[in-house]
Amino acid sequence: MIEIKPRSSERETAVLVGIINRWQDEEKSAEYLDELEFLADTAGSDVAKRFTQKLDVPHPKTFLGSGKMDEIQSYVKEHDIDMAIFDDELTPSQLKNIEQMLKCKVLDRTNLILDIFAARAQTSYARTQVELAQYEYLLPRLTRMWTHLERQKGGIGMRGPGETQIETDRRIIQQKISLLKEKLTKIDKQMATQRGNRGSLVRVALVGYTNVGKSTLMNRMAKSEVLAENKLFATLDTTVRKVVIDNLPFLLSDTVGFIRKLPTQLVESFKSTLDEVREADVLIHVVDISHSNFMEHIESVNETIGEIDGQEKPTIMVFNKIDLYKHEEPEVIDPEEELEERYWTLEDWERTWMSRMNGNAVFISAENKTNMDELRKTIYKVVSEIHSKRFPFENFLY
Structure with a gap:
């Protein structure tokens, strides 16, 4: 049982609720609830306990079975819990029934994410x-x-x-x-005009799962002051800055982070925000290498990029937060070599299968400015190729 954290007068307490089924096993469910707890913390809530139940499909009236709902009801009443947060979207009738039963505020993942976006x-x-x-x-x-x-x-x-x-x-x-x-249609037209007025400079867009360090990287590259903190969806508005590497100018944009189970309503209303990605010449896909399920994050981002026809764009894979990664058995190219448990060196990273992704992979720590020179060289190489085609008479300058 998870102990209840000290209650703050400014923070609400919550319980998390999820299901385990053939599409979402126990390990996957735990991972989703970890993410949901991070969302709750970002919104300003302390999680007291988690509840899960094995179900092929959610109960049409109360999401979970009656026995599990009785257990949650008793816990909520006994510990004076402010809200119950469900990992999946609830139907209107489920919301109504659960609220009447638990006698507390009931949110689903969609409502929680909407609340964070509103804040x-x-x-x-x-x-x-x-x-x-x-x-x-x-x-x-x-x-x-x-x-x-x-x-x-x-x-x-x-x-x-x-x-x-x-x-x-x-x-x-x-x-x-x-x-x-x-x-939104009017604003979209205005933003399209603004993008058109930026001239023919090569456009580079930072993409990635939420909280992977895109804003921190933006600050390092553009010497700007974009909000960067260890919270989900720290920034929603696209930020565009002009960056120059060895006299080669280009535009760098920081976009909203992606997340699994992103509410349909937000996907639709934020489609225009993704125009920065759609119209970019180069994508920098930032990955939090310290996260245990970074591969699924990569797949989630690639899926979204595919939906806006951006999968064919030149992409630089940037594996960030290498300073936070630690593993006992590195998956190096040479399986016979064993490395003791320690933080990996750049040489270790360069010998992994990840170094061969897309032909352009760089391992960095944006926070500690580790290997940033190598990233700049890689960006310069990719951008200069596009720039030379766009401005053939300026080749001698670069």
Whole structure:
């Protein structure tokens, strides 16, 4: 049993709920709940306990079986838990039934991510995108929201339109959604014009799973001050900076991080944000090599890139946070050589299968500025090839 952490007057307590099935075994479920706990911490909640149950499919009324729900109900009541967070999206009826049973706030992964996005959005564009996603999520849940509106006092999952616009009827909500879509369309056109006005400089986009260190790398490369912290979705707005390496100029953009089980509403409303990726000439795929499931993160990012037809773009694989990686049995090319347990050297990394990915792989620590010169050389090589084709008469300058 996980001990309850000391309760803060500013932070809510929560229990996490997930399922184990043939598509999501016990190990995978634990990993998803780890990520969900990180999301909860980012939103401002302390997780007291986790609950899981083996089910082929979620229960249509309460997500979990009655016995497990009774167990959660007893724990929530005994420890005065503020909320229950479910790892998968709940239907409107499930939300209503579970809330009535647990007598506490109930969120699913979608609602939690929407809440984090609402708190993190800084620009008018990002706020509009998040607001649209919130309304589309809340629309089928209006009945439930009306029923419980009088006892909602803010907190995680209640930011944005939940407290101000839900009192309106479905017709007005739909009108609001239409207006937000029109506003986004106008902003998209303005941003497209801005991208067009940047000239013909080669465009390089940082992509990767959330919290892999893209913003830190952006700060190192562009000498900028993009927010970088150990939180999921620390930055939502795309940042573009001009970078020069050995007199070779190019544009570097930092994009929103990807995540598994990203809410459909956010994928749709943030599609335009991915235009920076779609229109980039080169992608720098940043990977947190210290994460135990970094390969799945790579696959998740590649899947999203494939959806916007970006898989054919020249890609530099950047394995970040090598200073945090430690392994007893390195998967080196020479299987007969054994290395004692220790932090790997750059020579160790260069002998792994990862060094051969896409023909361009670099191992760095953006935080400690390790091997940044090698990364700059690799970027220079890839960008200069594109630049020389675009500006053939300037070749002698580079």
